[in-house]
Amino acid sequence: MKVAVITGAANGIGLALSQAHLQRDIMAVMVDKDSAKLNKEAEQLKSNFPGKILAISCDVTNKDEVSKLAQQIEKQLGRIDWIYNNAGIIGQLAPVWDLNSEYAQQVMNVNVYGMLHIIQAFTPFLFKQSSRSHIINMASLYALCTGSQTAPYSMSKHAVLALSESLYFDLTRLNKPVDVSVVFPSFTDTGLLSNNPEGNSSFHEALQSLLSHSRPAVDSAEHIMHEVEQKKFYIFPDKEVKGYCEERIKALLLQDNPHINNIEKLMSALIKRQEARAL
Ligand SMILES: NC(=O)c1ccc[n+]([C@@H]2O[C@H](COP(=O)([O-])OP(=O)(O)OC[C@H]3O[C@@H](n4cnc5c(N)ncnc54)[C@H](O)[C@@H]3O)[C@@H](O)[C@H]2O)c1
Structure with missing residues (x-):
């Protein structure tokens, strides 16, 4: 049976990716640092997919834990076909001058160095395998454009x-x-x-309302899997992201000021609406 290793699998897109692989008869190695949530989700899935799930608690920022994770999977399963570097956090949402540098470093530790730890721990085994494997890294629209109050997350992506x-x-x-x-x-x-951290600003609430009205994680997971099967390098689950990217590059090549994209406009409108409600 083919094997997919998925970090950040206890919730959101990682959990949806785990389900999508199991539905295609692929073994899911579900990895997350939140062991309680991980075990709860894995137990629920096991009733529908017995013998196809391995749930391993691991914090990707901890190099030793990641190294043990790779050794355990190599020993126990002896093959890996896909690694989804999906674990991620958004971090503090604040203007650059108000950022707590420790929080900012934590975002880089999880989103970037966690990914690097996984790649470094698993590639020796992937290089030894006779079949090809595939590493899928989760960035974000914030890898291709930026916005206010999201500097650490944008930097990391x-x-x-x-x-x-x-x-x-x-x-x-x-x-x-x-x-x-x-x-x-x-x-x-x-x-x-x-x-x-500090998740009670009007910016946080506006973003939360945007997220809760957005696409379900299962849709994104299906799209990602389809594109991975086609071996696409750049994967866009949502078409509008290409538009943000084009506008950004255009401004850059014209040496204009950064383009105020639709997210910035929408966030400003949502924040104004919330502040008006609070009066
Ligand atoms: N939700 C969105 O709108 C969105 C948009 C673009 C990109 N993404 C990216 O998708 C990925 C998944 O995020 P999500 O939206 O499903 O969020 P989520 O919070 O629902 O799930 C993230 C999971 O990662 C786990 N995690 C966090 N830190 C970890 C660590 N150090 N080690 C191991 N596991 C850890 C969490 O426990 C959680 O289960 C992230 O990389 C995120 O940046 C999300």
Whole structure:
């Protein structure tokens, strides 16, 4: 049976990706640092997919835990076909001058260095396998454009894009049997905002309302899987993200000021509406 390893699998897009793989008769190794939620979700899935789930608690920011994770999977399953580097956090939502640098570093630790730990721990095994495997890195629309009050998250997702492209060049030049993709979801209805520090600003509430009216995670997961099957490097689950990217590049090449994209406009309108309600 083919094997997919999915980080951040206890919730949101990672949980939906786990289900989507199980439905296609692929074994899901569900990895998350929230062991209580992970075990609860894995137990529920096990009734429909007995013998096809391995749930492993692991914090991707901890290099030793990630290294043990890779050893356990190699020993127990002996094959890996897909690795979804999906675990991520949004971090503090505040103007740059108000950011707590420790919170900002934590976003980089999870979203970027966590991904790097996984790639470094698993590639020795992937390179030994006789069949090709595929690493899928979860970026965001914030890898291709930016907005106010999202600097740490945008910084981390821009780094995920750079890491993914560099990995692609390394694998290609050194002729390694591993494909790579990077995914740019737009807003998706998940728990992404539930754990961020200082989550009671009007900006946070506006973003939460945007997320809760967005596409369900199962839709994104289906789209991602389809594109992964086609071996697409750049994956856009939501078409509008290409528009944000085009407008940004246009402004950059014209040496204009950064383009005020529709998210910025929408967020400003939502915040104004909330502030008016609060009066
Ligand atoms: N929801 C969106 O609108 C959206 C949009 C673009 C990109 N994304 C990206 O999709 C990915 C999944 O996010 P989601 O929206 O499903 O969020 P989510 O909060 O619902 O799920 C994220 C999961 O990652 C786990 N996690 C967090 N830190 C971890 C760590 N250090 N080690 C292991 N697991 C950890 C959490 O426990 C959680 O179960 C993230 O990389 C996120 O940046 C989400």
